[in-house]
């Protein structure tokens with residue numbers, strides 16, 4: 001099989017870099033205008049990770065009028081009716097809400113993806129350039145340019161325009177797929193692995209081609225360019241048990257940050273960065 005354009009760079013990220021991008025993936029990447037899998041149900045959610053630390057719950061408030069005034073109060077909106085907000089769990093019990101509150105920690109556990117830069121529309125499977133968005137954060141942009149260099153056509157520079165952050169909890173998988181919504185396949189996808197070890201399968205151009213299996217550990221980077229852009233790939237398994245997760249260095253780093261520590265012990269984060277046009 002032809003795997004030209006596939007690069008596996010083990011240990012490309014230092015432990016400090018891994019910790020930085022894990023922290024950003026939890027605290028800043030899910031922030032609006034970036035969208036997450038929770039948008040479809042709750043609208044944009046602000047400061048999810050702070051709400052986890054503060055043990056808050058998200059509740060629906062039918063009486064809350066549609067108003068941008070509420071945004072500054074940490075309330076969140078669904079479309080143009082701002083109905084969901086983080087509250088203290090006790091205050092919800094006192095108010096006797098009919099709607100079941102959802103704890104911020106459950107929402108964090110169920111966070112499956114967030115999108116940075118140009119927003120990917122999963123329902124239409126394309127980039128929706130009309131959705132509000134920020135540029136890819138500067139530090140991530142610089143890192144992606146540096147990492148992409150070996151897979152770039154001579155004399156060209158990688159321009160990161162969009163990124164998808166995948167969050168894997170124990171038991172989560174990513175089925176075999178192609179990333180074919182970008183205009184220019186000669187540019188690589190830069191894919192960073194953080195947290196628990198995973199199995200990555202790199203198949204061929206047909207779903208029937210038997211895949212090559214490899215482990216991806218925290219700090220490993222994969223580049224997919226050229227021929228490899230046309231190869232099916234997926235993540236059938238992550239390892240969350242102590243012996244196989246291989247995250248001891250991360251655990252030591254996060255020993256004073258209990259919420260991150262608890263999260264990463266049973267999770268994998270993948271950040272993949274793309275040039276769209």
Ligand SMILES: O=C(O)CCC(=O)C(=O)O
Pocket residue numbers: 164166174179191193200216233234235270272
């Ligand atoms: O999680 C990974 O390593 C791969 C992610 C991926 O293929 C994707 O998001 O398109």
Ligand SMILES: [Fe+2]
Pocket residue numbers: 177178179233
């Ligand atoms: Fe992919």
